[in-house]
Amino acid sequence: MEGAPAIDFDAQLMLRVREGDESCFHTLLDRHRNSLIRFLYRMVQDSGTAEDLAQEVFLRIYRSRTNYEVTARFTTWMFRIATHIALNLLRDEKHVRRQTELGAEREVADLHPSTEQRLVHNVRVNEIRTAIRSLPAKQRAAVLMHKYEGMDYSQIAGVLECSESAVKSLLFRAYESLRAKLAHLVRGEI
Amino acid sequence: MRDDHNPQFETAEQQALLRLLDEFEAPPVSLDFNPRLWRAIDASPRPSVFQLVRTWLKPAIPLGVLAALLIAGFAFDHRSPTPSAPGVTASEADRMERTLDDIQLLGQFEKTQEGDPAV
Numbered sequence: 039m040e041g042a043p044a045i046d047f048d049a050q051l052m053l054r055v056r057e058g059d060e061s062c063f064h065t066l067l068d069r070h071r072n073s074l075i076r077f078l079y080r081m082v083q084d085s086g087t088a089e090d091l092a093q094e095v096f097l098r099i100y101r102s103r104t105n106y107e108v109t110a111r112f113t114t115w116m117f118r119i120a121t122h123i124a125l126n127l128l129r130d131e132k133h134v135r136r137q138t139e140l141g142a143e144r145e146v147a148d149l150h151p152s153t154e155q156r157l158v159h160n161v162r163v164n165e166i167r168t169a170i171r172s173l174p175a176k177q178r179a180a181v182l183m184h185k186y187e188g189m190d191y192s193q194i195a196g197v198l199e200c201s202e203s204a205v206k207s208l209l210f211r212a213y214e215s216l217r218a219k220l221a222h223l224v225r226g227e228i
Numbered sequence: 229m230r231d232d233h234n235p236q237f238e239t240a241e242q243q244a245l246l247r248l249l250d251e252f253e254a255p256p257v258s259l260d261f262n263p264r265l266w267r268a269i270d271a272s273p274r275p276s277v278f279q280l281v282r283t284w285l286k287p288a289i290p291l292g293v294l295a296a297l298l299i300a301g302f303a304f305d306h307r308s309p310t311p312s313a314p315g316v317t318a319s320e321a322d323r324m325e326r327t328l329d330d331i332q333l334l335g336q337f338e339k340t341q342e343g344d345p346a347v
Contacts, residue, residue: 071261076254085255093265100269159251166252185249217245227244 048112052099056106063100070113071096073187074120080182081124081175083167091127095120114196117187121179121197128175162223169219177212184209 045053048069054062074095079088098119109115170178176198183189183197191202191209198205217224 067262067265072257075257075261079254080252085258088254089258089261092261093268096265097268097272101272162248163251163253166249170249170252185246213242213245216249217241220245220248223248224241224244227248228240 045108046111046113049108052103052106052112053108055100055103063103066099066112067096070116074116077117077182077187078120078124080170080186081121081178082127083171087127091120091123094123110196111193114193117183117189117197118199124179125175165220165223169216172219173212173215177208177215180205180208181212181216 048066051062051066055066071092075088075092078091078095079085082088082091095116099116110118170181173181180194180198183194189197191205194205195202198208
């Protein structure tokens with residue numbers, strides 16, 4: 039966890055949002071929208087759902103502006119909200135149906151380039167998506183924050199509200215699992 | 229790609245895995261994402277005046293409590309002495325005391341008279 043953090047630039051912006059400066063919320067949105075949606079997309083693996091969840095995250099941030107206190111880095115707080123929302127969704131089986139339907143749509147759309155290279159790439163990406171989807175939700179969140187969002191152990195621990203050693207353990211198990219599931223592709227990369 | 233100088237990421241196989249994961253890209257964000265968010269924000273309830281006032285006053289609450297304690301302490305320390313009975317001045321009280329003394333003296337004198345028939 040983060041103890042007595044210095045107030046980062048994003049937290050300063052959020053404090054100004056609390057004081058009523060809405061333009062700072064626009065700035066926060068511009069700074070973090072893409073990374074948040076990318077993270078949520080890789081978590082739930084559906085772009086529509088990811089954007090809906092990101093809307094919910096930003097709405098919650100906006101609504102809680104009047105009570106905002108700096109207790110951690112802004113991004114830690116934002117990803118904590120996002121992870122809670124995503125984990126709740128993944129616990130709910132309703133998303134599975136929609137994900138399957140949209141996944142089928144996406145495959146049809148991706149066939150358009152019709153080159154062999156593109157097909158091979160699509161197959162590889164689908165295998166990676168499946169391997170990531172097969173990870174337990176918390177391991178998945180840890181890997182996505184570590185690999186794609188460049189967060190360090192301490193920040194991931196702050197988001198997942200656990201110790202750094204627990205994060206290391208989650209990451210170790212997740213990467214081992216991915217390496218086993220994608221072994222045939224990994225060997226081709228070496 | 230992160231490298232925390234952890235042996236976990238040092239083997240070629242692990243580096244290959246991390247490179248492979250780069251292929252999983254996210255699609256671009258919809259153009260209507262921001263307008264949709266602003267619509268949702270506009271539709272959400274605004275904080276009440278009470279909430280806003282509470283937010284503004286929140287930092288002043290400890291100072292207010294401290295000031296109240298200081299005022300109470302000052303008032304306790306500088307409280308006025310016990311006042312005399314209302315409406316009675318010091319000279320009136322002296323006069324009353326003398327009158328009571330006179331009455332007592334007179335009473336003693338009367339008793340002495342009753343006990344001595346020669347007087």
